[in-house]
Amino acid sequence: MEQIEQKPLTPDTFLQGIKDCVPTLLGYISIGLAFGVVGIASGISVLEVFLLSVLVYAGSAQFIFCGLYLAGAPVTAVIVTIFIVNLRHLLMSLTIAPYFTKYSTLRNIGFGTLLTDETFGVSVVAAGKEGRLGGKWMDGLNITAYTSWIAACTVGGIIGQWLPDPEKWGLDYALVAMFVALLVLTLASIPKEKLMHYIKLIGIMIISMYGMLYFMPGHLAVLLSTMVVATIGVVLEK
Amino acid sequence: MTTSVAMVLLILGCALVTWIPRILPFILVKNMKMPKMVLRWLAYIPVCILSALVIEGFFEKEEAIVTVQWLNIMAFIPTLFVALLTKSLSKTVIAGVVTMAGLRLLLG
Numbered sequence: 278m279e280q281i282e283q284k285p286l287t288p289d290t291f292l293q294g295i296k297d298c299v300p301t302l303l304g305y306i307s308i309g310l311a312f313g314v315v316g317i318a319s320g321i322s323v324l325e326v327f328l329l330s331v332l333v334y335a336g337s338a339q340f341i342f343c344g345l346y347l348a349g350a351p352v353t354a355v356i357v358t359i360f361i362v363n364l365r366h367l368l369m370s371l372t373i374a375p376y377f378t379k380y381s382t383l384r385n386i387g388f389g390t391l392l393t394d395e396t397f398g399v400s401v402v403a404a405g406k407e408g409r410l411g412g413k414w415m416d417g418l419n420i421t422a423y424t425s426w427i428a429a430c431t432v433g434g435i436i437g438q439w440l441p442d443p444e445k446w447g448l449d450y451a452l453v454a455m456f457v458a459l460l461v462l463t464l465a466s467i468p469k470e471k472l473m474h475y476i477k478l479i480g481i482m483i484i485s486m487y488g489m490l491y492f493m494p495g496h497l498a499v500l501l502s503t504m505v506v507a508t509i510g511v512v513l514e515k
Numbered sequence: 516m517t518t519s520v521a522m523v524l525l526i527l528g529c530a531l532v533t534w535i536p537r538i539l540p541f542i543l544v545k546n547m548k549m550p551k552m553v554l555r556w557l558a559y560i561p562v563c564i565l566s567a568l569v570i571e572g573f574f575e576k577e578e579a580i581v582t583v584q585w586l587n588i589m590a591f592i593p594t595l596f597v598a599l600l601t602k603s604l605s606k607t608v609i610a611g612v613v614t615m616a617g618l619r620l621l622l623g
Contacts, residue, residue: 303605324518332530360532368557370540389538447616454594454611460565461598479566486570490581499567507559
């Protein structure tokens with residue numbers, strides 16, 4: 278006798294989307310607060326912290342924006358670096374978009390606009406389990422994440438005005454720690470047989486970054502090393 | 516609560532270049548397929564860029580020489596450990612911040 282296990286599917290409702298966003302909220306809030314504090318410390322105003330969180334809506338890009346602004350980087354360097362840093366969203370969108378082809382282009386633009394590392398993570402897990410994603414659920418997830426992020430960044434900015442020395446509290450390290458966590462989470466999703474290949478690439482990355490830092494500022498070294506090492510990754514692929 | 520026209524334009528520029536990669540696949544995926552080579556290359560971007568961003572903090576250029584930033588490496592080790600153990604973004608961030616604050620307090 279054949280038995281098909283029937284798991285109840287996640288209901289495609291806005292409320293369920295909100296509920297599924299909750300586990301990621303601590304991440305948004307702690308990094309958002311840290312961003313607000315770091316933003317103020319790098320010399321941007323609370324209003325600018327708010328504008329960045331509303332318009333750019335990307336933790337890593339916002340932190341890098343502050344770093345580059347503080348370093349007095351030229352406008353083109355800021356925009357090109359932010360573009361490269363967030364290019365990973367292209368790949369995430371490519372992964373998620375096929376689940377939403379039945380929705381209108383406008384709805385799809387909405388899904389894409391509010392895509393982040395975390396909502397991507399939550400929806401990939403859901404899609405992996407159930408083979409489908411619902412539009413209302415996605416909106417609930419996205420809008421909860423978006424509003425929490427804006428609130429956390431802005432509150433962080435206000436706190437930042439009273440915290441003159443965020444470095445002393447280690448808050449500047451929140452960004453690097455987030456990258457470490459995202460790197461580990463990304464590596465955890467890679468098939469075991471490919472893991473050594475990626476570890477080798479990280480080794481090459483250390484050498485590449487060290488060498489390039491002799492000739493260019495950090496943000497350019499990140500940009501160029503990423504393109505070079507990704508190319509090496511393709512070439513050395515079996 | 517201030518800003519300037521130049522700053523708003525800069526933020527808008529950054530918004531545009533982060534928006535396009537997010538929405539483009541959602542618009543195009545119905546109509547066309549990316550070349551396989553490009554997809555393979557893109558697959559390496561997340562790990563490469565994240566490791567580059569972490570590694571950037573290991574070094575600093577001082578005058579003519581690139582030196583190792585031992586403080587950052589010391590903070591990195593427990594942070595990586597917590598990330599590997601918990602696979603949690605928030606716990607890793609908290610561990611990193613607490614470690615860095617502790618190290619600065621100790622080494623002052």
